[in-house]
Amino acid sequence: xxxxxxxxxxxxxxxxxxxxxxxxxxxxxxxxxxxxxxxxxxxxxxxxxxxxxxxxxxxxxxxxxxxxxxxxxxxxxxxxxxxxxxxxxxxxxxxxxxxxxxxxxxxxxxxxxxxxxxxxxxxxxxxxxxxxxxxxxxxxxxxxxxxxxxxxxxxxxxxxxxxxxxxxxxxxxxxxxxxxxxxxxxxxxxxxxxxxxxxxxxxxxxxxxxxxxxxxxxxxxxxxxxxxxxxxxxxxxxxxxxxxxxxxxxxxxxxxxxxxxxxxxxxxxxxxxxxxxxxxxxxxxxxxxxxxxxxxxxxxxxxxxxxxxxxxxxxxxxxxxxxxxxxxxxxxxxxxxxxxxxxxxxxxxxxxxxxxxxxxxxxxxxxxxxxxxxxxxxxxxxxxxxxxxxxxxxxxxxxxxxxxxxxxxxxxxxxxxxxxxxxxxxxxxxxxxxxxxxxxxxxxxxxxxxxxxxxxxxxxxxxxxxxxxxxxxxxxxxxxxxxxxxxxxxxxxxxxxxxxxxxxxxxxxxxxxxxxxxxxxxxxxxxxxxxxxxxxxxxxxxxxxxxxxxxxxxxxxxxxxxxxxxxxxxxxxxxxxxxxxxxxxxxxxxxxxxxxxxxxxxxxxxxxxxxxxxxxxxxxxxxxxxxxxxxxxxxxxxxxxxxxxxxxxxxxxxxxxxxxxxxxxxxxxxxxxxxxxxxxxxxxxxxxxxxxxxxxxxxxxxxxxxxxxxxxxxxxxxxxxxxxxxxxx
Numbered sequence: 001x002x003x004x005x006x007x008x009x010x011x012x013x014x015x016x017x018x019x020x021x022x023x024x025x026x027x028x029x030x031x032x033x034x035x036x037x038x039x040x041x042x043x044x045x046x047x048x049x050x051x052x053x054x055x056x057x058x059x060x061x062x063x064x065x066x067x068x069x070x071x072x073x074x075x076x077x078x079x080x081x082x083x084x085x086x087x088x089x090x091x092x093x094x095x096x097x098x099x100x101x102x103x104x105x106x107x108x109x110x111x112x113x114x115x116x117x118x119x120x121x122x123x124x125x126x127x128x129x130x131x132x133x134x135x136x137x138x139x140x141x142x143x144x145x146x147x148x149x150x151x152x153x154x155x156x157x158x159x160x161x162x163x164x165x166x167x168x169x170x171x172x173x174x175x176x177x178x179x180x181x182x183x184x185x186x187x188x189x190x191x192x193x194x195x196x197x198x199x200x201x202x203x204x205x206x207x208x209x210x211x212x213x214x215x216x217x218x219x220x221x222x223x224x225x226x227x228x229x230x231x232x233x234x235x236x237x238x239x240x241x242x243x244x245x246x247x248x249x250x251x252x253x254x255x256x257x258x259x260x261x262x263x264x265x266x267x268x269x270x271x272x273x274x275x276x277x278x279x280x281x282x283x284x285x286x287x288x289x290x291x292x293x294x295x296x297x298x299x300x301x302x303x304x305x306x307x308x309x310x311x312x313x314x315x316x317x318x319x320x321x322x323x324x325x326x327x328x329x330x331x332x333x334x335x336x337x338x339x340x341x342x343x344x345x346x347x348x349x350x351x352x353x354x355x356x357x358x359x360x361x362x363x364x365x366x367x368x369x370x371x372x373x374x375x376x377x378x379x380x381x382x383x384x385x386x387x388x389x390x391x392x393x394x395x396x397x398x399x400x401x402x403x404x405x406x407x408x409x410x411x412x413x414x415x416x417x418x419x420x421x422x423x424x425x426x427x428x429x430x431x432x433x434x435x436x437x438x439x440x441x442x443x444x445x446x447x448x449x450x451x452x453x454x455x456x457x458x459x460x461x462x463x464x465x466x467x468x469x470x471x472x473x474x475x476x477x478x479x480x481x482x483x484x485x486x487x488x489x490x491x492x493x494x495x496x497x498x499x500x501x502x503x504x505x506x507x508x509x510x511x512x513x514x515x516x517x518x519x520x521x522x523x524x525x526x527x528x529x530x531x532x533x534x535x536x537x538x539x540x541x542x543x544x545x546x547x548x549x550x551x552x553x554x555x556x557x558x559x560x561x562x563x564x565x566x567x568x569x570x571x572x573x574x575x576x577x578x579x580x581x582x583x584x585x586x587x588x589x590x591x592x593x594x595x596x597x598x599x600x601x602x603x604x605x606x607x608x609x610x611x612x613x614x615x616x617x618x619x620x621x622x623x624x625x626x627x628x629x630x631x632x633x634x635x636x637x638x639x640x641x642x643x644x645x646x647x648x649x650x651x652x653x654x655x656x657x658x659x660x661x662x663x664x665x666x667x668x669x670x671x672x673x674x675x676x677x678x679x680x681x682x683x684x685x686x687x688x689x690x691x692x693x694x695x696x697x698x699x700x701x702x703x704x705x706x707x708x709x710x711x712x713x714x715x716x717x718x719x720x721x722x723x724x725x726x727x728x729x
Contacts, residue, residue: 014230014638015220022642026650027234031068031075031104032272032285034083035059035095059083061094063279067293068102070302074333075273079104080129083277087114087121096124109165112146118153127161129193134166134177147184154188162190163249169196175222182226182248191247193237219250232653235270235645268310269332269646283309287317303333332648337690340519343584349576358572363545367572371579372525375518378582379492379510380503381527383534385550386570386578387541390489390511390524391418394459396537396568397485397507397526398426406670407456409485412442413659413679415461419487420659423459424670431455432659432673438628439612440682441468444476450674457483462491462501465621466612470496470504485509492518493589493621502527507537512574517589517621518582520574540565588693592622595692595700599625602704608633608715610685625689626654633715634685640714641687647710649703652688 014022037057079099086092087110099106107127110118118128130150137143154162164185168174174194185192223230223240228248231239237251267284274282280290289312295305349367353359358366368386376384387393403409404427411420414435423430434446440463447458458477460468470486477484484505488494492510494501502508510516512523526541528534538550543563551557556564570578581588603609610628614620629637644651658680659665660673689707692700 013635014233016639016642021233021238022638023234023645024232024638024641025234025652026645027236027270028078029075030107030272031071031079032274033059033064033079033081033086033095033099034274034276034285035081035086035089035092036084037277038084057277058089058091059095059275059277059279061091061098063293064095064275065098065101067275067281068098068104070297070299071273072102072104073299074302074306077102077104078107080107080109080272082109085111085114087117092117092121093124096121100124115149115153119156122153122157122160125160127163128157129163129165130190131165131167133169134174134181135169137166147187151188154190158189162188163193163247164188164190165193165195167195171218175218178222178226182242182246186244186246191249193249193251195251223248235267268313269648273306281305281309284313287313289313306333337692337695339691339693340514340581341694343580345580345584346577349580350573353573353576361546361569361572364549367579368570368575371575371582374579374582375510375525376527378585379488379500379508379527381508381529382531383527385526385534385538385541386512386575387524387526388568388570389418389522390487390509390513391416391422392541392568393509393511393524393526394419394422394485394487395426396540397509397528398423398428399540399565400528400533400536401457401483401485401506403428403457403483408452408454410447410450410455410458411659412440412459412461412463413673413676414440414463414656414682415459415487415659416489417656417659417662417664419459419461420662421664424664424668428456429454429670430659430665430672432665432671432676434674434676434678435463435682437678437682438610439463439466439468440626440679440686441466442473443678444469444472446674446678447473448476451480451482455482457485457506459485459487460505461487461489462494464626465490465494465623466614467491467494467496467501467618467620470501474504483507489513489516489524490623491621492516492623493585493619495619497617503529506530506533512570512578515623517592517623518578518585520570520578520581523570523574523578539563541568543567589621592691592693595695595697596622596625598697598700599689599704599707602708603627603711606708606711606715608636609711622691625691626686627689628682628687629685629715631681631685634681636715637685637687640711643710643714644707647706649706649710650690654683654686654688658683 014024016022035058081092081095086108089095096106105126106124107129108121108125109129109131111131122128137146164181166181182192226242228240228242231241231247233239237249240248240250242248271283274285275293276282276285276290279293281293281295282290283306289309291305291309295301353367361368364372372384372386375386376382385396387396398404398409403423406427406429408429408431409423410431410433411423412435413432420430431450431452433450434443435441436443442458442460458473460470460473462468462470474484484507486502486505486508488502488508489511491501496504502510506529508527510518510525510527512518512520512525514521526534526537528537532553535551535553535556539547539553539556539559540563542550543561546569547560547563551560600611603611608630610630612620629640641651641653658676660671660676665671692703
């Protein structure tokens with residue numbers, strides 16, 4: 001699967017008029033741990049992270065450990081260990097152990113000086129950023145032994161994500177070296193990060209040359225010719241991706257990244273929470289302002305402390321950039337709305353499983369049986385089969401409905417890539433059809449046009465929790481003998497005329513992945529209208545006692561000892577989480593609807609934004625919140641996203657590529673596609689906002705007002721009202 005990206009059929013729509021990139025995603029703050037201060041070099045973009053050089057200063061693990069529980073909530077439990085050469089810190093193992101004990105994913109920054117010390121550290125990290133200087137490591141035969149040594153280390157760490165970091169000291173030399181350095185990175189299975197490419201900050205003058213458009217055009221031309229596509233941009237990094245899925249990040253210190261928008265403290269949006277070797281907490285690590293970690297005794301206190309640090313830092317910039325010390329946005333130090341919310345009931349349920357040693361079941365029993373019974377009742381089904389994932393449920397549906405060996409299945413052009421992968425893996429062929437312009441759900445007329453005499457089934461994804469036109473689809477398909485697989489992974493709690501989605505088709509598939517309203521961490525559920533279809537799925541997913549407890553079909557019963565395929569059941573710990581979240585599901589659905597309707601009310605007043613219209617007889621589930629721009633305003637999406645992000649809101653691009661653009665489909669001889677005008681237009685105009693569940697109503701109201709004000713300004717003037725062009729479901 002390739003990640004979604006902004007299509008480049010317009011001349012670089014992600015570039016603003018001044019040549020700087022529009023932001024397309026919010027910067028995700030990390031915890032930046034400066035392990036040691038002993039750098040003796042004079043490079044500007046350095047591991048010493050702007051610290052005054054004091055040889056021998058090291059961070060002790062007990063100081064770090066005291067801050068980790070509180071700061072994790074503000075940094076998504078992601079940490080970067082930098083500062084000097086962290087692999088050589090005498091306390092590096094203790095620092096890694098402290099971070100691991102609190103569940104942090106750790107990125108370690110290293111260079112050749114720490115190469116021989118890396119091997120014992122690799123099991124404790126998630127990612128490694130290895131820094132080099134282009135002039136030292138490219139085009140020099142004497143450096144061949146270095147690359148060989150680096151490759152040997154890489155072979156010891158195949159589970160660690162690698163990135164090669166390099167500073168750009170001269171543009172012409174960098175462009176000339178890019179083919180070789182990207183090839184070297186590919187050989188290592190690594191991504192590439194270029195630092196200092198655009199601004200070229202002078203270590204002597206601390207001034208930025210005004211050469212944005214020229215430098216951008218040179219770099220963009222190189223990436224275009226090399227086959228890279230623009231991926232995303234936040235306040236710190238612009239990302240490109242190659243056809244082989246290698247990322248190249250153009251990254252700066254945050255103040256340099258914001259230089260083209262010097263509107264007073266823009267840099268703070270892309271700054272990490274930093275702990276220096278003395279145990280002081282900082283926001284701008286180029287400033288001298290700091291505070292004691294001890295002041296961060298809870299999340300609220302930590303947020304207040306960071307806002308205080310911003311005000312102090314705003315009074316003066318060491319680079320001489322214009323700053324403001326104004327109040328922070330109310331969302332500035334808030335992470336993306338947290339989900340799943342783990343309640344005391346979840347803790348008790350998991351603890352009970354462990355106390356009872358119920359970590360595996362042979363038959364249909366215990367927590368798994370209770371979950372299946374209650375889930376089946378909730379979605380209007382006689383039975384439910386709890387599984388390892390929603391993708392597995394789609395795979396079982398194909399086998400249970402005999403959609404293998406070349407049977408053709410129509411799929412919407414907007415659906416989760418795993419749905420398509422499961423169908424192809426089952427041996428079926430796919431035909432891709434267009435979707436509704438606003439909802440992204442399957443367009444029944446387009447489905448009819450895609451049908452042939454070979455069509456055996458249709459997949460209906462209730463995208464983002466908005467019910468598809470399932471009643472019409474059933475009326476079209478059932479008389480023709482065409483099977484219906486409902487992908488209701490996004491739509492637990494949604495209904496049509498009071499009937500839960502997932503119960504209309506011949507098979508219903510649900511996901512229990514952590515983002516879902518009913519979650520197991522990882523998991524899925526299969527339901528079916530017909531008992532024989534259900535048992536065929538159970539026979540493929542079960543064996544032994546579980547098979548015996550479920551399968552009654554005479555033709556299958558003799559396979560009890562082996563099953564007829566795989567062992568695909570849910571883990572009991574996941575089932576315990578899912579049972580609690582199922583019982584809390586109605587309250588969650590109501591809380592989300594209350595908050596998201598606040599956004600709906602404000603968006604109604606914005607010309608040019610399309611939002612799904614759900615008929616009074618139907619009920620949507622707010623799994624995710626997606627909007628789209630009208631046809632004539634589609635080219636303003638980059639500007640709108642940038643403006644919303646700069647206002648402190650979280651906004652994002654569509655999550656997936658369209659189905660025919662997936663390499664698995666594009667390269668398959670078992671896939672055909674129809675014209676997709678709606679899908680192509682929606683992919684270019686859609687954007688997403690957070691789904692609120694537990695956030696205070698006044699915060700949601702402020703968020704909604706900001707959204708309305710910013711969108712109205714960016715989209716003015718408009719010739720179309722959103723209210724008259726909404727998708728109807």
